[in-house]
Amino acid sequence: MTIVLGIESTAHTFGIGIVEDGKVLANVKKSYTTEKGGIIPTDAGKHHEKIKNEIYFSALKEAGILDKTIDAVAFSQGPGLAPCLLVGMKFAKEISKKLNKPIVPVNHCVAHLEIGALTKARDPVMLYVSGANTQIISFASGKYRIFGETLDVGVGNFIDNFARYSGIGFPGGPKIEALANGGSYIELPYKVKGMDIALSGILTNLKQKIESKAYNLNDLAYSMQETVFAMLVETAERALAHTGKNELLLGGGVACNSRLQEMCGLMCEERGAHHGRTPRAKNALQRAKFFCPEKSLLTDNGAMIAFLGEIMFKSGIKYSHKNLDKVDIKPRQRTDEVDVLWK
Numbered sequence: 624m625t626i627v628l629g630i631e632s633t634a635h636t637f638g639i640g641i642v643e644d645g646k647v648l649a650n651v652k653k654s655y656t657t658e659k660g661g662i663i664p665t666d667a668g669k670h671h672e673k674i675k676n677e678i679y680f681s682a683l684k685e686a687g688i689l690d691k692t693i694d695a696v697a698f699s700q701g702p703g704l705a706p707c708l709l710v711g712m713k714f715a716k717e718i719s720k721k722l723n724k725p726i727v728p729v730n731h732c733v734a735h736l737e738i739g740a741l742t743k744a745r746d747p748v749m750l751y752v753s754g755a756n757t758q759i760i761s762f763a764s765g766k767y768r769i770f771g772e773t774l775d776v777g778v779g780n781f782i783d784n785f786a787r788y789s790g791i792g793f794p795g796g797p798k799i800e801a802l803a804n805g806g807s808y809i810e811l812p813y814k815v816k817g818m819d820i821a822l823s824g825i826l827t828n829l830k831q832k833i834e835s836k837a838y839n840l841n842d843l844a845y846s847m848q849e850t851v852f853a854m855l856v857e858t859a860e861r862a863l864a865h866t867g868k869n870e871l872l873l874g875g876g877v878a879c880n881s882r883l884q885e886m887c888g889l890m891c892e893e894r895g896a897h898h899g900r901t902p903r904a905k906n907a908l909q910r911a912k913f914f915c916p917e918k919s920l921l922t923d924n925g926a927m928i929a930f931l932g933e934i935m936f937k938s939g940i941k942y943s944h945k946n947l948d949k950v951d952i953k954p955r956q957r958t959d960e961v962d963v964l965w966k
């Protein structure tokens with residue numbers, strides 16, 4: 624029986640999860656939000672600092688455990704905003720020292736991927752769409768490889784920026800999704816470059832349309848979703864074709880969007896429906912299965928950090944509470960830099 628506590632603090636959310644042998648016992652979080660304007664990193668850090676103890680004690684309570692039964696403390700090492708990451712790491716070190724238990728530094732993006740195991744996806748292509756990150760990732764020869772990504776901003780930040788420009792606070796995604804209901808289609812630039820996508824040109828175009836006052840926000844929200852999600856689905860499908868894999872896993876906060884989920888599901892179904900008449904055409908379009916974790920595991924959360932932390936801890940990746948000075952944050956760590964020694 625192994626119990627691991629995981630701390631998430633890469634950006635807007637401070638969360639603590641507790642996992643016992645792959646089972647989530649607790650997943651408590653609070654997010655920094657604004658009425659107007661985006662995230663100010665130092666303010667988000669202060670928010671995390673203020674609530675960390677409250678989140679810690681409610682996680683222990685939710686899990687129904689005493690802290691002395693914890694075997695290891697995992698934390699999000701990166702990528703993320705330095706002032707936010709520091710709060711999580713310092714808190715992890717504090718707990719590790721107090722309990723005399725090892726610490727496990729976890730890559731945030733890989734944690735989003737690995738928690739997908741709870742959906743029963745085995746070897747998926749993952750469409751990871753969060754605030755700061757937009758990547759199409761899959762495991763190949765010892766690493767999570769990035770098959771495609773945004774060339775500029777993450778899709779969540781792009782949506783939040785569009786929302787902010789429309790006078791909506793942070794996070795903008797859920798409100799934009801609501802506004803998109805009932806909108807009609809207006810053509811927007813469509814920017815797919817090979818396996819990558821670009822969003823800043825579309826953002827400029829949307830801002831110009833808002834400023835012109837010639838469009839209503841429902842139509843812009845609807846058209847933004849239809850255009851940008853089609854770009855994501857197109858590149859994800861190409862990654863399925865390229866890798867020959869037949870599972871698509873969605874992750875990250877933007878994955879909460881029901882239209883994106885619907886479009887991903889349709890693409891996976893339709894891959895199978897177009898079976899050609901020749902054997903070659905049949906092989907080329909293999910039906911894919913679509914997986915999406917439950918909402919509480921999609922946006923940033925401590926449970927996914929504890930979940931991957933436990934896997935890493937069990938394969939011997941850890942630092943003793945006497946070696947804490949060897950552990951630091953990695954604000955710019957990339958998914959494909961992580962040596963996946965546990966698989």
Ligand code: AMP
Pocket residue numbers: 634636752753754755778779780782783794795796797800875876877878879880881921922923
């Ligand atoms: P994460 O960084 O993974 O926690 O994801 C946060 C991002 O998800 C923010 O940019 C939100 O605006 C975005 N988001 C959350 N819910 C939705 C939604 N329903 N539709 C689109 N984006 C969303």
Ligand code: MG
Pocket residue numbers: 731735753754875876922923
């Ligand atoms: Mg995230």
